[in-house]
Amino acid sequence: MIISAQGLKKSFTTKSRKGSQTVEAVKGVDLEVKSGEIYGVLGPNGAGKTTTIRMLSTLITPDAGTAVIAGHDLVKEPAQIRRKLGYVSQAGGVEEQNTARAQVVFAARIYNVPDPAKAAEEILRKFDLSDIADRPGRTLSGGQKRRVAIALGLVHTPPLLFLDEPTTGLDPQNRANLWDRIKELREQGTSVLLSTHYLEEADALCDRLAIVDHGVIVAEGTPAELKRSVSGDVVTLRLDGLERAAEVLTPLVARTRVDEDVLRVYVDDGEHALPSLLRTLEADGLSLRSITMERATLDDVFLAKTGRSLRDTGAAA
Template sequence: MTTEAAIHVQGIQKSFKDLHVLQGVDFEVQAGTIFALLGSNGAGKTTLVRILSTLLKADGGTATVYGYDVAAKPGDVRESISLTGQFAAVDEVLTGRENLVLVARLRHLKNPGAIADELLARFSLTDAGDRKAATYSGGMRRRLDIAMSLIGNPPIIFLDEPTTGLDPQARIEVWQTVKKLAGQGTTVLLTTQYLDEAEQLADRIAILHKGTIIQNGTLAELKQLLPPAEVEYVEKQPSLEDVFLALVGETGETGETGDSGETATTDADTVSHGKELR
Protein backbone atom coordinates (compact mmCIF):
# COMPACT_ATOMS: atom_id res chain seq x y z
CA MET A 1 0.00 0.00 0.00
CA THR A 2 1.37 3.41 -0.95
CA THR A 3 1.02 6.66 0.98
CA GLU A 4 -1.92 7.57 -1.26
CA ALA A 5 -5.48 7.59 0.03
CA ALA A 6 -7.10 4.15 0.05
CA ILE A 7 -9.70 5.49 -2.41
CA HIS A 8 -9.19 8.55 -4.60
CA VAL A 9 -11.98 9.79 -6.88
CA GLN A 10 -11.61 12.77 -9.20
CA GLY A 11 -14.09 14.11 -11.72
CA ILE A 12 -16.05 10.86 -12.16
CA GLN A 13 -18.91 11.19 -14.64
CA LYS A 14 -21.55 8.71 -15.75
CA SER A 15 -24.66 9.09 -17.88
CA PHE A 16 -27.28 6.68 -19.13
CA LYS A 17 -28.45 8.19 -22.42
CA ASP A 18 -29.91 11.58 -21.42
CA LEU A 19 -29.82 10.87 -17.69
CA HIS A 20 -26.69 12.40 -16.11
CA VAL A 21 -26.23 10.37 -12.93
CA LEU A 22 -22.73 11.49 -11.91
CA GLN A 23 -21.47 14.90 -12.94
CA GLY A 24 -17.93 15.25 -11.63
CA VAL A 25 -17.59 13.48 -8.28
CA ASP A 26 -14.49 14.13 -6.15
CA PHE A 27 -13.47 12.70 -2.76
CA GLU A 28 -10.79 10.72 -0.91
CA VAL A 29 -11.04 7.98 1.70
CA GLN A 30 -8.17 7.48 4.12
CA ALA A 31 -7.08 3.95 5.02
CA GLY A 32 -8.71 2.40 8.08
CA THR A 33 -11.63 4.85 8.20
CA ILE A 34 -15.37 4.67 7.58
CA PHE A 35 -16.50 7.00 4.81
CA ALA A 36 -20.25 7.47 4.35
CA LEU A 37 -21.68 8.49 1.00
CA LEU A 38 -25.02 9.98 1.96
CA GLY A 39 -27.78 10.66 -0.53
CA SER A 40 -31.42 10.09 -1.37
CA ASN A 41 -32.69 7.38 -3.70
CA GLY A 42 -31.46 8.02 -7.23
CA ALA A 43 -28.57 10.24 -6.14
CA GLY A 44 -26.03 7.96 -7.86
CA LYS A 45 -24.56 6.15 -4.84
CA THR A 46 -24.84 2.63 -6.24
CA THR A 47 -23.62 3.76 -9.66
CA LEU A 48 -20.49 5.18 -8.08
CA VAL A 49 -19.86 2.00 -6.07
CA ARG A 50 -20.25 -0.08 -9.24
CA ILE A 51 -17.64 2.09 -10.95
CA LEU A 52 -15.20 1.81 -8.04
CA SER A 53 -15.66 -1.97 -7.91
CA THR A 54 -15.01 -2.23 -11.71
CA LEU A 55 -18.54 -3.44 -12.51
CA LEU A 56 -19.25 -0.32 -14.54
CA LYS A 57 -17.06 1.99 -16.62
CA ALA A 58 -17.09 5.74 -16.03
CA ASP A 59 -17.63 8.16 -18.90
CA GLY A 60 -15.01 10.54 -17.55
CA GLY A 61 -12.70 11.24 -14.62
CA THR A 62 -10.32 8.94 -12.76
CA ALA A 63 -10.47 6.74 -9.68
CA THR A 64 -7.89 4.69 -7.82
CA VAL A 65 -8.60 2.00 -5.23
CA TYR A 66 -5.72 0.75 -3.07
CA GLY A 67 -3.39 2.56 -5.44
CA TYR A 68 -4.73 0.86 -8.58
CA ASP A 69 -6.53 2.68 -11.38
CA VAL A 70 -10.01 1.15 -11.71
CA ALA A 71 -9.96 1.50 -15.50
CA ALA A 72 -6.37 0.43 -16.20
CA LYS A 73 -5.97 -2.31 -13.57
CA PRO A 74 -9.42 -3.73 -12.78
CA GLY A 75 -8.02 -7.14 -11.83
CA ASP A 76 -5.77 -5.67 -9.14
CA VAL A 77 -8.69 -3.61 -7.83
CA ARG A 78 -10.89 -6.70 -7.53
CA GLU A 79 -8.20 -8.50 -5.54
CA SER A 80 -8.08 -5.59 -3.09
CA ILE A 81 -11.79 -5.12 -2.39
CA SER A 82 -14.98 -6.80 -1.36
CA LEU A 83 -18.47 -5.62 -2.27
CA THR A 84 -21.61 -6.22 -0.23
CA GLY A 85 -24.71 -5.15 -2.11
CA GLN A 86 -28.11 -3.99 -0.89
CA PHE A 87 -29.42 -7.54 -0.53
CA ALA A 88 -27.69 -10.40 1.24
CA ALA A 89 -26.11 -12.76 -1.31
CA VAL A 90 -26.18 -15.94 0.78
CA ASP A 91 -27.29 -19.38 -0.40
CA GLU A 92 -30.29 -20.16 1.79
CA VAL A 93 -30.13 -23.90 1.01
CA LEU A 94 -26.68 -24.12 2.64
CA THR A 95 -25.84 -23.68 6.30
CA GLY A 96 -23.97 -20.61 7.44
CA ARG A 97 -20.74 -22.60 7.71
CA GLU A 98 -21.22 -24.15 4.26
CA ASN A 99 -21.66 -20.68 2.73
CA LEU A 100 -18.33 -19.59 4.18
CA VAL A 101 -16.54 -22.79 3.18
CA LEU A 102 -17.85 -22.45 -0.38
CA VAL A 103 -16.47 -18.93 -0.79
CA ALA A 104 -13.12 -19.91 0.74
CA ARG A 105 -12.82 -22.78 -1.75
CA LEU A 106 -13.75 -20.50 -4.65
CA ARG A 107 -10.90 -18.22 -3.56
CA HIS A 108 -8.57 -21.27 -3.52
CA LEU A 109 -7.64 -20.72 0.13
CA LYS A 110 -6.13 -23.36 2.36
CA ASN A 111 -8.08 -24.76 5.33
CA PRO A 112 -11.53 -23.43 4.30
CA GLY A 113 -13.13 -25.13 7.31
CA ALA A 114 -10.85 -23.30 9.75
CA ILE A 115 -11.52 -20.01 7.95
CA ALA A 116 -15.27 -20.58 8.23
CA ASP A 117 -15.06 -21.41 11.94
CA GLU A 118 -12.99 -18.29 12.66
CA LEU A 119 -15.46 -16.04 10.87
CA LEU A 120 -18.46 -17.64 12.56
CA ALA A 121 -16.86 -16.88 15.92
CA ARG A 122 -15.86 -13.37 14.85
CA PHE A 123 -19.43 -12.52 13.84
CA SER A 124 -21.13 -14.30 16.78
CA LEU A 125 -22.67 -16.95 14.51
CA THR A 126 -21.01 -20.10 15.88
CA ASP A 127 -24.20 -21.45 17.48
CA ALA A 128 -26.08 -20.93 14.19
CA GLY A 129 -23.28 -22.22 11.95
CA ASP A 130 -24.93 -25.58 11.26
CA ARG A 131 -28.36 -24.11 10.60
CA LYS A 132 -29.56 -23.34 7.08
CA ALA A 133 -29.20 -19.67 6.19
CA ALA A 134 -32.92 -19.63 5.35
CA THR A 135 -33.64 -19.83 9.09
CA TYR A 136 -31.50 -16.77 9.92
CA SER A 137 -32.97 -13.42 10.95
CA GLY A 138 -32.31 -10.40 8.76
CA GLY A 139 -29.46 -9.21 10.96
CA MET A 140 -27.83 -12.64 11.09
CA ARG A 141 -28.11 -13.02 7.33
CA ARG A 142 -26.50 -9.64 6.78
CA ARG A 143 -23.69 -10.48 9.22
CA LEU A 144 -23.09 -13.74 7.35
CA ASP A 145 -23.06 -11.82 4.07
CA ILE A 146 -20.40 -9.44 5.39
CA ALA A 147 -18.41 -12.36 6.80
CA MET A 148 -18.40 -13.97 3.35
CA SER A 149 -17.16 -10.70 1.91
CA LEU A 150 -14.17 -10.68 4.27
CA ILE A 151 -12.80 -14.07 3.22
CA GLY A 152 -9.31 -13.41 1.90
CA ASN A 153 -8.90 -10.33 4.12
CA PRO A 154 -9.58 -7.55 1.58
CA PRO A 155 -8.20 -4.21 2.80
CA ILE A 156 -11.18 -2.27 1.40
CA ILE A 157 -14.87 -3.14 1.63
CA PHE A 158 -17.82 -1.44 -0.07
CA LEU A 159 -21.15 -1.65 1.78
CA ASP A 160 -24.00 -0.49 -0.44
CA GLU A 161 -26.94 0.43 1.85
CA PRO A 162 -26.27 -2.54 4.15
CA THR A 163 -29.21 -1.94 6.52
CA THR A 164 -32.00 -1.41 3.98
CA GLY A 165 -35.11 -3.25 5.16
CA LEU A 166 -33.65 -4.35 8.51
CA ASP A 167 -35.43 -3.91 11.83
CA PRO A 168 -33.89 -1.75 14.62
CA GLN A 169 -32.15 -4.69 16.31
CA ALA A 170 -30.62 -5.94 13.05
CA ARG A 171 -29.45 -2.42 12.16
CA ILE A 172 -27.57 -2.18 15.47
CA GLU A 173 -25.98 -5.59 14.83
CA VAL A 174 -24.71 -4.40 11.44
CA TRP A 175 -23.49 -1.09 12.88
CA GLN A 176 -21.47 -2.95 15.50
CA THR A 177 -19.98 -5.17 12.80
CA VAL A 178 -18.96 -2.19 10.66
CA LYS A 179 -17.31 -0.47 13.63
CA LYS A 180 -15.33 -3.63 14.38
CA LEU A 181 -14.13 -3.80 10.77
CA ALA A 182 -12.73 -0.27 10.90
CA GLY A 183 -11.22 -0.95 14.31
CA GLN A 184 -9.29 -3.84 12.78
CA GLY A 185 -7.90 -1.61 10.01
CA THR A 186 -10.34 -2.28 7.16
CA THR A 187 -11.26 0.72 5.02
CA VAL A 188 -15.04 0.97 4.67
CA LEU A 189 -16.96 2.96 2.06
CA LEU A 190 -20.59 2.94 3.13
CA THR A 191 -23.50 4.23 1.07
CA THR A 192 -26.70 5.07 2.91
CA GLN A 193 -29.85 7.15 2.75
CA TYR A 194 -30.24 7.06 6.54
CA LEU A 195 -28.89 10.18 8.24
CA ASP A 196 -28.62 8.51 11.65
CA GLU A 197 -26.56 5.69 10.13
CA ALA A 198 -24.00 8.12 8.73
CA GLU A 199 -23.98 9.98 12.03
CA GLN A 200 -23.40 6.80 14.05
CA LEU A 201 -20.71 5.23 11.88
CA ALA A 202 -18.77 7.61 9.68
CA ASP A 203 -15.44 9.30 10.27
CA ARG A 204 -16.24 11.49 7.28
CA ILE A 205 -19.50 12.09 5.40
CA ALA A 206 -19.95 13.19 1.79
CA ILE A 207 -23.38 14.32 0.64
CA LEU A 208 -24.14 13.29 -2.94
CA HIS A 209 -26.90 15.32 -4.57
CA LYS A 210 -27.85 15.57 -8.23
CA GLY A 211 -24.66 13.86 -9.34
CA THR A 212 -22.12 15.90 -7.39
CA ILE A 213 -20.66 16.04 -3.88
CA ILE A 214 -22.18 19.17 -2.39
CA GLN A 215 -20.41 18.87 0.97
CA ASN A 216 -17.73 16.67 2.52
CA GLY A 217 -16.45 16.66 6.09
CA THR A 218 -16.66 15.26 9.58
CA LEU A 219 -19.99 15.37 11.40
CA ALA A 220 -18.73 18.27 13.51
CA GLU A 221 -17.63 20.19 10.41
CA LEU A 222 -20.98 19.67 8.71
CA LYS A 223 -22.90 20.85 11.78
CA GLN A 224 -20.85 24.05 11.81
CA LEU A 225 -22.36 24.96 8.43
CA LEU A 226 -25.62 25.88 10.20
CA PRO A 227 -26.15 28.92 12.45
CA PRO A 228 -25.63 28.41 16.20
CA ALA A 229 -28.72 26.96 17.83
CA GLU A 230 -30.73 28.48 20.62
CA VAL A 231 -30.63 26.29 23.71
CA GLU A 232 -33.55 25.64 26.05
CA TYR A 233 -34.25 23.10 28.76
CA VAL A 234 -37.16 20.85 27.89
CA GLU A 235 -38.33 17.46 29.03
CA LYS A 236 -37.01 14.73 26.80
CA GLN A 237 -39.56 12.03 26.05
CA PRO A 238 -38.34 8.56 25.00
CA SER A 239 -38.75 7.79 21.32
CA LEU A 240 -40.54 4.68 20.10
CA GLU A 241 -37.14 3.21 19.20
CA ASP A 242 -35.94 3.83 22.79
CA VAL A 243 -39.00 2.00 24.12
CA PHE A 244 -38.64 -0.87 21.64
CA LEU A 245 -34.96 -1.47 22.39
CA ALA A 246 -35.51 -1.12 26.14
CA LEU A 247 -38.17 -3.81 26.03
CA VAL A 248 -36.46 -6.35 23.76
CA GLY A 249 -32.79 -5.53 24.31
CA GLU A 250 -30.40 -4.34 21.61
CA THR A 251 -29.72 -7.87 20.35
CA GLY A 252 -33.25 -9.15 20.92
CA GLU A 253 -31.82 -12.12 22.84
CA THR A 254 -33.32 -11.21 26.24
CA GLY A 255 -36.49 -9.79 27.61
CA GLU A 256 -34.61 -7.41 29.89
CA THR A 257 -35.48 -3.75 29.84
CA GLY A 258 -31.85 -2.78 29.28
CA ASP A 259 -28.29 -3.60 30.29
CA SER A 260 -28.80 -2.08 33.75
CA GLY A 261 -32.29 -3.50 34.21
CA GLU A 262 -33.78 -0.02 34.40
CA THR A 263 -36.71 1.14 32.34
CA ALA A 264 -36.66 4.28 30.24
CA THR A 265 -37.38 7.42 32.29
CA THR A 266 -38.25 10.99 31.47
CA ASP A 267 -35.53 13.46 32.30
CA ALA A 268 -34.41 16.97 31.51
CA ASP A 269 -32.02 17.29 28.67
CA THR A 270 -30.55 20.06 26.61
CA VAL A 271 -31.92 20.13 23.12
CA SER A 272 -31.52 22.50 20.26
CA HIS A 273 -34.19 24.37 18.35
CA GLY A 274 -31.81 24.89 15.45
CA LYS A 275 -31.42 22.51 12.57
CA GLU A 276 -28.89 19.71 12.69
CA LEU A 277 -27.85 16.87 10.45
CA ARG A 278 -29.70 13.89 11.80
Protein backbone atom coordinates in the same frame (compact mmCIF):
# COMPACT_ATOMS: atom_id res chain seq x y z
CA MET B 1 -5.32 7.11 0.59
CA ILE B 2 -6.91 3.77 -0.13
CA ILE B 3 -9.34 5.44 -2.58
CA SER B 4 -8.60 8.53 -4.65
CA ALA B 5 -11.16 9.35 -7.35
CA GLN B 6 -11.58 12.36 -9.61
CA GLY B 7 -14.37 13.27 -11.98
CA LEU B 8 -16.23 9.96 -12.01
CA LYS B 9 -19.25 10.02 -14.31
CA LYS B 10 -21.82 7.43 -15.34
CA SER B 11 -24.94 7.64 -17.50
CA PHE B 12 -27.51 5.01 -18.37
CA THR B 13 -29.74 4.88 -21.43
CA THR B 14 -33.18 3.32 -21.18
CA LYS B 15 -35.40 2.44 -24.10
CA SER B 16 -39.18 2.43 -24.23
CA ARG B 17 -41.97 2.84 -26.75
CA LYS B 18 -41.56 6.59 -26.41
CA GLY B 19 -37.90 6.34 -27.38
CA SER B 20 -34.60 6.29 -25.53
CA GLN B 21 -33.74 8.39 -22.52
CA THR B 22 -30.32 9.05 -21.01
CA VAL B 23 -30.04 9.51 -17.26
CA GLU B 24 -26.90 10.97 -15.66
CA ALA B 25 -26.62 8.88 -12.50
CA VAL B 26 -23.24 10.32 -11.44
CA LYS B 27 -22.21 13.69 -12.84
CA GLY B 28 -18.60 14.09 -11.68
CA VAL B 29 -17.65 12.76 -8.26
CA ASP B 30 -14.34 13.46 -6.51
CA LEU B 31 -13.61 11.69 -3.24
CA GLU B 32 -10.73 10.42 -1.15
CA VAL B 33 -10.92 7.71 1.48
CA LYS B 34 -8.13 7.37 4.02
CA SER B 35 -6.81 4.00 5.09
CA GLY B 36 -8.52 2.72 8.22
CA GLU B 37 -11.53 5.06 8.20
CA ILE B 38 -15.26 4.68 7.71
CA TYR B 39 -16.28 6.95 4.86
CA GLY B 40 -19.98 7.44 4.17
CA VAL B 41 -21.93 8.43 1.09
CA LEU B 42 -25.23 9.90 2.35
CA GLY B 43 -28.17 10.80 0.16
CA PRO B 44 -31.71 9.91 -0.86
CA ASN B 45 -32.62 7.00 -3.10
CA GLY B 46 -31.64 7.80 -6.67
CA ALA B 47 -28.87 10.22 -5.66
CA GLY B 48 -26.13 8.13 -7.29
CA LYS B 49 -24.76 6.35 -4.21
CA THR B 50 -24.99 2.79 -5.51
CA THR B 51 -23.68 3.74 -8.95
CA THR B 52 -20.65 5.40 -7.33
CA ILE B 53 -19.92 2.32 -5.23
CA ARG B 54 -20.39 -0.01 -8.20
CA MET B 55 -17.88 2.01 -10.21
CA LEU B 56 -15.30 2.09 -7.41
CA SER B 57 -15.69 -1.67 -6.83
CA THR B 58 -15.10 -2.39 -10.57
CA LEU B 59 -18.61 -3.77 -11.16
CA ILE B 60 -19.33 -1.12 -13.80
CA THR B 61 -16.95 1.01 -15.85
CA PRO B 62 -17.12 4.79 -15.49
CA ASP B 63 -17.86 6.87 -18.57
CA ALA B 64 -15.25 9.40 -17.47
CA GLY B 65 -12.90 10.12 -14.60
CA THR B 66 -10.00 8.35 -12.92
CA ALA B 67 -9.46 6.52 -9.66
CA VAL B 68 -6.77 4.65 -7.78
CA ILE B 69 -8.10 1.93 -5.47
CA ALA B 70 -5.74 0.19 -3.02
CA GLY B 71 -2.80 1.27 -5.18
CA HIS B 72 -4.25 0.14 -8.53
CA ASP B 73 -5.78 2.00 -11.46
CA LEU B 74 -9.54 1.53 -11.60
CA VAL B 75 -9.77 1.08 -15.37
CA LYS B 76 -6.43 -0.59 -16.12
CA GLU B 77 -6.13 -2.96 -13.15
CA PRO B 78 -9.61 -4.08 -12.09
CA ALA B 79 -8.54 -7.67 -11.34
CA GLN B 80 -5.89 -6.52 -8.86
CA ILE B 81 -8.42 -4.24 -7.17
CA ARG B 82 -10.96 -7.03 -6.76
CA ARG B 83 -8.45 -9.12 -4.81
CA LYS B 84 -8.13 -6.32 -2.27
CA LEU B 85 -11.78 -5.50 -1.62
CA GLY B 86 -14.96 -6.97 -0.25
CA TYR B 87 -18.36 -5.93 -1.58
CA VAL B 88 -21.77 -6.29 0.07
CA SER B 89 -24.68 -5.18 -2.09
CA GLN B 90 -28.08 -3.97 -0.96
CA ALA B 91 -29.49 -7.43 -1.68
CA GLY B 92 -26.71 -9.06 0.32
CA GLY B 93 -26.19 -12.11 -1.90
CA VAL B 94 -27.03 -14.76 0.70
CA GLU B 95 -28.40 -17.89 -0.97
CA GLU B 96 -31.66 -19.33 0.30
CA GLN B 97 -30.85 -23.05 -0.04
CA ASN B 98 -27.20 -23.36 1.03
CA THR B 99 -26.01 -23.03 4.61
CA ALA B 100 -24.13 -19.98 5.79
CA ARG B 101 -21.03 -22.09 6.35
CA ALA B 102 -21.09 -23.57 2.84
CA GLN B 103 -21.48 -20.13 1.30
CA VAL B 104 -18.60 -18.61 3.25
CA VAL B 105 -16.31 -21.58 2.51
CA PHE B 106 -17.16 -21.27 -1.19
CA ALA B 107 -16.33 -17.56 -1.11
CA ALA B 108 -12.98 -18.34 0.54
CA ARG B 109 -12.17 -20.83 -2.22
CA ILE B 110 -13.01 -18.28 -4.91
CA TYR B 111 -10.45 -15.92 -3.35
CA ASN B 112 -7.88 -18.74 -3.04
CA VAL B 113 -7.70 -18.44 0.73
CA PRO B 114 -5.12 -21.07 1.88
CA ASP B 115 -7.42 -22.89 4.36
CA PRO B 116 -11.04 -22.10 3.35
CA ALA B 117 -12.69 -24.06 6.16
CA LYS B 118 -10.55 -22.45 8.86
CA ALA B 119 -11.01 -18.96 7.40
CA ALA B 120 -14.78 -19.51 7.24
CA GLU B 121 -14.91 -20.70 10.84
CA GLU B 122 -12.96 -17.66 12.03
CA ILE B 123 -15.11 -15.09 10.25
CA LEU B 124 -18.35 -16.84 11.28
CA ARG B 125 -17.23 -16.78 14.90
CA LYS B 126 -16.23 -13.11 14.65
CA PHE B 127 -19.75 -12.21 13.57
CA ASP B 128 -21.46 -14.49 16.13
CA LEU B 129 -22.73 -16.80 13.41
CA SER B 130 -21.27 -20.13 14.55
CA ASP B 131 -24.51 -21.32 16.15
CA ILE B 132 -26.54 -20.80 12.97
CA ALA B 133 -23.78 -21.55 10.44
CA ASP B 134 -25.33 -24.85 9.35
CA ARG B 135 -28.79 -23.49 8.74
CA PRO B 136 -29.91 -22.70 5.17
CA GLY B 137 -30.17 -19.05 4.24
CA ARG B 138 -33.96 -19.10 4.04
CA THR B 139 -34.21 -19.79 7.79
CA LEU B 140 -32.12 -16.78 8.85
CA SER B 141 -33.47 -13.47 10.08
CA GLY B 142 -32.76 -10.22 8.28
CA GLY B 143 -30.03 -9.27 10.74
CA GLN B 144 -28.40 -12.70 10.49
CA LYS B 145 -28.42 -12.53 6.70
CA ARG B 146 -26.72 -9.14 6.74
CA ARG B 147 -23.99 -10.49 9.02
CA VAL B 148 -23.52 -13.50 6.74
CA ALA B 149 -23.30 -11.16 3.74
CA ILE B 150 -20.54 -9.15 5.43
CA ALA B 151 -18.75 -12.38 6.36
CA LEU B 152 -18.83 -13.34 2.68
CA GLY B 153 -17.21 -10.02 1.83
CA LEU B 154 -14.52 -10.32 4.51
CA VAL B 155 -13.48 -13.98 4.47
CA HIS B 156 -10.37 -13.14 2.41
CA THR B 157 -9.44 -10.30 4.85
CA PRO B 158 -9.44 -7.46 2.30
CA PRO B 159 -8.10 -4.04 3.35
CA LEU B 160 -11.18 -2.35 1.87
CA LEU B 161 -14.88 -3.15 2.28
CA PHE B 162 -17.78 -1.64 0.33
CA LEU B 163 -21.17 -1.70 2.07
CA ASP B 164 -24.16 -0.55 0.04
CA GLU B 165 -27.07 0.36 2.35
CA PRO B 166 -25.93 -2.24 4.92
CA THR B 167 -28.80 -1.88 7.41
CA THR B 168 -31.80 -1.31 5.15
CA GLY B 169 -34.78 -3.27 6.46
CA LEU B 170 -33.26 -4.09 9.84
CA ASP B 171 -35.00 -3.38 13.12
CA PRO B 172 -33.29 -0.93 15.54
CA GLN B 173 -31.67 -3.66 17.63
CA ASN B 174 -30.14 -5.48 14.66
CA ARG B 175 -29.09 -2.16 13.14
CA ALA B 176 -27.25 -1.14 16.32
CA ASN B 177 -25.61 -4.58 16.48
CA LEU B 178 -24.36 -4.25 12.92
CA TRP B 179 -23.06 -0.75 13.64
CA ASP B 180 -20.91 -2.24 16.39
CA ARG B 181 -19.53 -4.83 13.94
CA ILE B 182 -18.67 -2.15 11.40
CA LYS B 183 -16.87 -0.08 14.06
CA GLU B 184 -14.86 -3.17 15.01
CA LEU B 185 -13.71 -3.50 11.40
CA ARG B 186 -12.29 0.02 11.54
CA GLU B 187 -10.51 -0.76 14.82
CA GLN B 188 -8.92 -3.78 13.11
CA GLY B 189 -7.61 -1.57 10.29
CA THR B 190 -10.19 -2.27 7.58
CA SER B 191 -11.20 0.73 5.47
CA VAL B 192 -14.97 0.92 4.94
CA LEU B 193 -16.90 2.82 2.29
CA LEU B 194 -20.62 2.66 2.95
CA SER B 195 -23.66 4.22 1.37
CA THR B 196 -26.72 5.07 3.43
CA HIS B 197 -29.83 7.20 3.47
CA TYR B 198 -30.12 6.98 7.25
CA LEU B 199 -29.10 10.26 8.91
CA GLU B 200 -28.47 8.65 12.28
CA GLU B 201 -26.33 5.93 10.71
CA ALA B 202 -24.08 8.40 8.90
CA ASP B 203 -23.69 10.46 12.08
CA ALA B 204 -22.94 7.49 14.32
CA LEU B 205 -20.58 5.54 12.07
CA CYS B 206 -18.71 7.79 9.68
CA ASP B 207 -15.37 9.43 10.31
CA ARG B 208 -16.02 11.52 7.20
CA LEU B 209 -18.81 11.56 4.65
CA ALA B 210 -19.98 13.01 1.38
CA ILE B 211 -23.57 14.18 0.98
CA VAL B 212 -24.76 13.46 -2.56
CA ASP B 213 -27.79 14.65 -4.47
CA HIS B 214 -28.67 14.22 -8.14
CA GLY B 215 -25.31 12.65 -8.92
CA VAL B 216 -23.03 15.29 -7.35
CA ILE B 217 -21.39 15.81 -3.97
CA VAL B 218 -22.97 18.86 -2.33
CA ALA B 219 -20.97 18.73 0.92
CA GLU B 220 -18.09 16.76 2.42
CA GLY B 221 -16.38 16.56 5.81
CA THR B 222 -16.72 15.04 9.25
CA PRO B 223 -20.26 14.98 10.64
CA ALA B 224 -19.27 17.64 13.18
CA GLU B 225 -17.74 19.90 10.51
CA LEU B 226 -20.78 19.62 8.29
CA LYS B 227 -23.17 20.47 11.12
CA ARG B 228 -21.06 23.44 12.17
CA SER B 229 -21.16 24.71 8.59
CA VAL B 230 -24.90 25.45 8.91
CA SER B 231 -24.56 26.97 12.42
CA GLY B 232 -24.38 25.06 15.64
CA ASP B 233 -27.95 25.26 16.99
CA VAL B 234 -31.46 25.19 15.57
CA VAL B 235 -34.19 27.09 17.42
CA THR B 236 -37.70 25.95 16.46
CA LEU B 237 -40.50 28.45 17.10
CA ARG B 238 -44.26 27.95 16.99
CA LEU B 239 -46.20 31.19 16.73
CA ASP B 240 -48.65 33.13 14.61
CA GLY B 241 -47.09 35.32 11.95
CA LEU B 242 -44.29 33.00 10.85
CA GLU B 243 -43.31 35.12 7.86
CA ARG B 244 -43.20 38.30 9.97
CA ALA B 245 -41.12 36.54 12.63
CA ALA B 246 -38.68 35.35 9.97
CA GLU B 247 -38.40 38.92 8.67
CA VAL B 248 -37.57 40.49 12.03
CA LEU B 249 -35.18 37.72 13.11
CA THR B 250 -33.22 37.36 9.86
CA PRO B 251 -30.77 40.21 10.65
CA LEU B 252 -29.88 38.55 13.96
CA VAL B 253 -29.22 34.96 12.84
CA ALA B 254 -27.36 32.88 10.28
CA ARG B 255 -30.49 31.68 8.49
CA THR B 256 -34.25 31.23 8.92
CA ARG B 257 -36.67 28.80 7.33
CA VAL B 258 -40.44 28.51 7.52
CA ASP B 259 -41.22 24.80 7.61
CA GLU B 260 -44.96 24.04 7.59
CA ASP B 261 -46.26 25.43 10.91
CA VAL B 262 -42.90 26.27 12.52
CA LEU B 263 -40.05 28.72 12.03
CA ARG B 264 -36.53 27.27 12.22
CA VAL B 265 -33.80 29.72 13.17
CA TYR B 266 -30.14 28.74 12.74
CA VAL B 267 -27.66 30.32 15.17
CA ASP B 268 -24.05 29.73 16.18
CA ASP B 269 -24.67 29.76 19.92
CA GLY B 270 -28.28 29.12 20.85
CA GLU B 271 -27.95 29.70 24.60
CA HIS B 272 -26.57 33.22 24.14
CA ALA B 273 -28.75 34.09 21.14
CA LEU B 274 -32.05 33.00 22.67
CA PRO B 275 -32.70 36.02 24.95
CA SER B 276 -32.13 38.45 22.07
CA LEU B 277 -34.48 36.49 19.81
CA LEU B 278 -37.22 36.50 22.44
CA ARG B 279 -36.85 40.23 23.09
CA THR B 280 -37.06 40.97 19.37
CA LEU B 281 -40.23 38.92 18.93
CA GLU B 282 -41.83 40.52 22.00
CA ALA B 283 -40.96 44.03 20.78
CA ASP B 284 -42.70 43.27 17.49
CA GLY B 285 -45.82 42.01 19.24
CA LEU B 286 -45.29 38.36 18.27
CA SER B 287 -46.38 35.84 20.91
CA LEU B 288 -44.79 32.42 21.15
CA ARG B 289 -46.77 29.21 21.57
CA SER B 290 -43.66 27.05 22.04
CA ILE B 291 -39.90 27.08 21.55
CA THR B 292 -37.29 24.32 21.40
CA MET B 293 -33.57 24.29 20.77
CA GLU B 294 -31.35 21.47 19.51
CA ARG B 295 -28.06 20.92 17.78
CA ALA B 296 -27.97 21.10 13.98
CA THR B 297 -28.30 17.72 12.25
CA LEU B 298 -27.11 16.27 8.96
CA ASP B 299 -30.63 16.82 7.69
CA ASP B 300 -30.12 20.55 8.32
CA VAL B 301 -26.95 20.31 6.21
CA PHE B 302 -28.82 18.57 3.41
CA LEU B 303 -31.56 21.18 3.65
CA ALA B 304 -29.06 24.04 3.48
CA LYS B 305 -27.29 22.56 0.44
CA THR B 306 -30.30 21.36 -1.57
CA GLY B 307 -33.28 23.39 -0.38
CA ARG B 308 -35.20 20.35 0.85
CA SER B 309 -35.12 17.95 3.76
CA LEU B 310 -33.61 14.51 3.34
CA ARG B 311 -36.56 13.14 5.32
CA ASP B 312 -38.93 14.64 2.75
CA THR B 313 -37.28 12.51 0.03
CA GLY B 314 -38.43 9.34 1.75
CA ALA B 315 -35.17 8.69 3.58
CA ALA B 316 -35.40 7.51 7.16
CA ALA B 317 -34.22 9.37 10.22
